[in-house]
Amino acid sequence: MPLLFTGFNAFGQHECVSGDVDCAAGFSEINAPVSTQNQCTISIGWRYAALALGRKLCLRGLLDDGPNECVTLEATGDIKALSAGDSHCLVLLHSGQLYRVQPKLQAELLVVRLEAPPQTNQGTKRSIFGVPKAPQSPIIEHIACGSHINVAISSENSVYSIPSCLHQFSERQFRVKQLQCGHEHAVLLNVNGDVFTWGNGLRGQLGQAVLKVEETPELLEALAGIKITQIAAGGWHSAAISAFGDLYTWGLNCSGQLGMRVMKPGGFLKEPTVYPLPQLQDLPECGCSQGAESSDDCAPLRVFAGSRHTLLIRRCGRPWASGWCKHGQLGKQLHNLSYVDAFQSLDGIIMNTSSDDVFCGPWSTLLYLKG
Amino acid sequence: MDSTFLELTKLLPRWVDIENVIQGEVEARYILKRATGYIENFQSRGDSGEEETRYLICALVDRNWERIHTGHFSRVPLNTRKIYAIGCYFKICFLLLESSSPAQKELCSGILDEAQLLGCMEDWSELKVALMDYLDKGRSEDSGNLPILESLKRISCTCDIPQLEAPSLQEFQTKCFQAGQPTLLLNTIQHWPALHKWLDLNYLLQVAGNRTVPIEIGSNYASDEWSQQLVRIRDFLRRQFGGDRSKSPQDIEYLAQHELFSQIPALKGDISIPDYCSISKEDPPGAVDIKAWLGPAGTISPMHYDPKHNLLCQVFGSKRIILAAPEDTENLYPHESEFLANTSQIDVSQLDLETYPLVEKVKFYHLLLQPGDCLYMPPKWWHYVRSEAPSFSVSFWWE
Numbered sequence: 001m002p003l004l005f006t007g008f009n010a011f012g013q014h015e016c017v018s019g020d021v022d023c024a025a026g027f028s029e030i031n032a033p034v035s036t037q038n039q040c041t042i043s044i045g046w047r048y049a050a051l052a053l054g055r056k057l058c059l060r061g062l063l064d065d066g067p068n069e070c071v072t073l074e075a076t077g078d079i080k081a082l083s084a085g086d087s088h089c090l091v092l093l094h095s096g097q098l099y100r101v102q103p104k105l106q107a108e109l110l111v112v113r114l115e116a117p118p119q120t121n122q123g124t125k126r127s128i129f130g131v132p133k134a135p136q137s138p139i140i141e142h143i144a145c146g147s148h149i150n151v152a153i154s155s156e157n158s159v160y161s162i163p164s165c166l167h168q169f170s171e172r173q174f175r176v177k178q179l180q181c182g183h184e185h186a187v188l189l190n191v192n193g194d195v196f197t198w199g200n201g202l203r204g205q206l207g208q209a210v211l212k213v214e215e216t217p218e219l220l221e222a223l224a225g226i227k228i229t230q231i232a233a234g235g236w237h238s239a240a241i242s243a244f245g246d247l248y249t250w251g252l253n254c255s256g257q258l259g260m261r262v263m264k265p266g267g268f269l270k271e272p273t274v275y276p277l278p279q280l281q282d283l284p285e286c287g288c289s290q291g292a293e294s295s296d297d298c299a300p301l302r303v304f305a306g307s308r309h310t311l312l313i314r315r316c317g318r319p320w321a322s323g324w325c326k327h328g329q330l331g332k333q334l335h336n337l338s339y340v341d342a343f344q345s346l347d348g349i350i351m352n353t354s355s356d357d358v359f360c361g362p363w364s365t366l367l368y369l370k371g
Numbered sequence: 372m373d374s375t376f377l378e379l380t381k382l383l384p385r386w387v388d389i390e391n392v393i394q395g396e397v398e399a400r401y402i403l404k405r406a407t408g409y410i411e412n413f414q415s416r417g418d419s420g421e422e423e424t425r426y427l428i429c430a431l432v433d434r435n436w437e438r439i440h441t442g443h444f445s446r447v448p449l450n451t452r453k454i455y456a457i458g459c460y461f462k463i464c465f466l467l468l469e470s471s472s473p474a475q476k477e478l479c480s481g482i483l484d485e486a487q488l489l490g491c492m493e494d495w496s497e498l499k500v501a502l503m504d505y506l507d508k509g510r511s512e513d514s515g516n517l518p519i520l521e522s523l524k525r526i527s528c529t530c531d532i533p534q535l536e537a538p539s540l541q542e543f544q545t546k547c548f549q550a551g552q553p554t555l556l557l558n559t560i561q562h563w564p565a566l567h568k569w570l571d572l573n574y575l576l577q578v579a580g581n582r583t584v585p586i587e588i589g590s591n592y593a594s595d596e597w598s599q600q601l602v603r604i605r606d607f608l609r610r611q612f613g614g615d616r617s618k619s620p621q622d623i624e625y626l627a628q629h630e631l632f633s634q635i636p637a638l639k640g641d642i643s644i645p646d647y648c649s650i651s652k653e654d655p656p657g658a659v660d661i662k663a664w665l666g667p668a669g670t671i672s673p674m675h676y677d678p679k680h681n682l683l684c685q686v687f688g689s690k691r692i693i694l695a696a697p698e699d700t701e702n703l704y705p706h707e708s709e710f711l712a713n714t715s716q717i718d719v720s721q722l723d724l725e726t727y728p729l730v731e732k733v734k735f736y737h738l739l740l741q742p743g744d745c746l747y748m749p750p751k752w753w754h755y756v757r758s759e760a761p762s763f764s765v766s767f768w769w770e
Binding site (some may be wrong): 010066212213269271272307326362 | 397398401423426427430433434437438440441442443588595596597598599600602606610622624707708709710
């Protein structure tokens with residue numbers, strides 16, 4: 001069950017197996033006690049990485065004074081999700097309780113108290129003795145954070161800008177499928193295939209024609225009517241894949257993270273760097289053996305994003321990527337380039353599209369091959 | 372290792388100087404501790420850890436570039452911009468340790484300019500000046516390649532606003548400033564050396580060629596095709612004014628709204644702040660923002676307004692200008708977006724009354740700004756500006 005890593009690791013956020021053995025596509029295998037027995041989840045911050053196994057949480061990297069610092073904590077229950085931000089890491093338990101922990105050697109898990117959503121007209125609940133019941137803390141199901149944004153969503157579809165409730169999705173059928181945050185924006189996908197965005201959209205990251213700050217979730221009109229199955233939020237960009245196997249990207253393209261050309265022909269002047277509306281990306285022929293039979297076999301299936309790079313997995317299992325690669329975030333093979341501005345394949349890796357996972361750090365990519 | 376460079380390393384921030392800047396900044400503390408330690412001791416020991424420290428410094432610069440580009444620039448903590456500038460100084464130093472080839476020096480002077488544009492360098496201005504001297508030294512621009520522009524013959528044409536011949540301060544105060552009256556001021560900057568010196572573009576190349584500046588690409592900033600980037604003045608001048616420009620049509624690049632004169636003090640000596648800018652409701656008068664506007668024929672600033680008093684002085688070339696009063700704001704259809712709220716959606720050079728019927732009510736004022744002229748615009752007056760020839764203007768904004 002290898003974990004294959006590439007990218008920024010100057011603080012020993014990830015412990016490489018036996019020196020620096022490079023695997024396919026310029027990734028290195030890292031040491032982590034993962035197994036099929038316990039559920040493992042990972043989130044990568046800029047100066048530390050957080051890894052959870054069961055109820056155990058481990059933070060590694062630059063925590064206080066130097067590289068390779070490590071601290072291990074134990075939560076009160078099994079950990080479901082992590083989101084590693086700059087000043088804290090959000091920790092969500094399967095029970096729906098939310099904690100945060102600061103990335104330092106004296107780390108401790110602190111309960112995150114969320115403000116109650118505005119009461120509906122049910123009135124104050126009372127116990128059988130007539131004492132007002134303390135409002136139950138919400139059961140959180142999804143978390144995500146960036147340097148300027150922290151989001152949690154409850155089982156009742158209350159959206160929190162931690163700690164306050166900023167929106168309530170009231171449709172009965174509404175179910176959140178995916179929540180992702182960039183540095184300062186959030187992207188939400190529901191099971192119906194609708195995309196909602198909010199936060200700072202001044203670099204086009206919200207997919208709305210007008211560049212502005214949006215306080216509450218807004219339906220992404222440009223994709224309305226298209227069933228979206230996967231989303232990703234990068235630093236200042238976003239991506240979505242439709243049920244038809246189309247890839248859309250929007251937001252900032254300063255390093256080719258949208259898969260679009262950065263410089264005009266001639267190489268002196270830049271193309272526009274902000275694309276406020278979703279751009280349909282025409283991917284190159286995959287060129288793998290499966291694609292020879294039908295191009296549908298190589299349609300993009302899943303998408304992930306770091307601060308300035310985007311990684312997608314095509315149906316055939318081949319990972320493709322575009323964007324900033326100066327710190328090796330797209331594999332060390334490209335280390336003499338600073339960016340790639342068209343999607344290209346990371347040769348030598350085939351992923352199992354149903355079981356394998358990808359975790360993008362701001363400047364790194366981690367493949368979790370379970371198969 | 373040349374001795375000038377060794378002197379430069381002595382000007383680099385020391386650990387004690389920056390400790391307070393990086394309080395609570397875990398990564399900056401670790402990386403800058405290593406970098407300052409390395410520089411303070413590097414003559415007494417080998418190059419152990421040089422490559423790793425250089426990489427960490429580059430990562431710190433990239434990291435703080437990202438932080439500076441997150442959220443509104445105005446709300447970025449000053450310390451983040453200070454750390455970025457300090458990081459850039461060390462990055463330059465480590466790059467020069469690696470090599471001092473002309474190409475490396477050119478790379479370094481680009482980093483220094485970027486540090487000035489994004490970072491906060493005020494605590495280390497001595498180092499900035501010394502580094503800039505060191506990096507520019509020994510460079511010589513191939514001159515003679517750029518044209519010497521001919522001074523334009525003055526055209527007499529209608530002007531829809533009052534014109535005053537070198538008004539006194541008193542006259543300016545009552546007739547323009549207090550009256551809120553846009554006015555064309557004639558013969559007020561005749562003494563500027565810039566008026567004849569800058570016509571020789573090779574002079575600008577010599578003085579400023581190696582500096583990196585932000586330019587706008589595309590004819591106007593409100594269009595979708597517009598973008599902005601950092602380029603060297605040398606390359607910008609060659610592309611936009613070089614001899615073969617007429618042969619191949621290309622993108623219009625505009626050095627617009629840039630504080631060029633704080634970046635290149637030598638050019639500031641060629642102009643002077645008009646006395647009119649000292650007239651202010653504030654006491655004492657606030658600072659004057661001086662901005663440069665340099666581009667070929669055909670640059671367009673779409674109809675927009677600025678919040679301050681504005682004196683637009685024409686050094687060479689001419690500009691077609693259309694004004695409208697603040698009272699007409701609602702008839703000018705400002706953009707909805709936060710970025711462009713001070714910009715009109717209409718193209719005043721081609722009015723579209725069907726889409727924007729209210730425009731018919733607007734009273735427009737037309738004029739031609741010629742070399743040596745100054746246009747005074749009160750705050751919030753709408754203006755559209757198009758260059759008719761290669762043009763250099765200097766604007767002064769004050770409260």
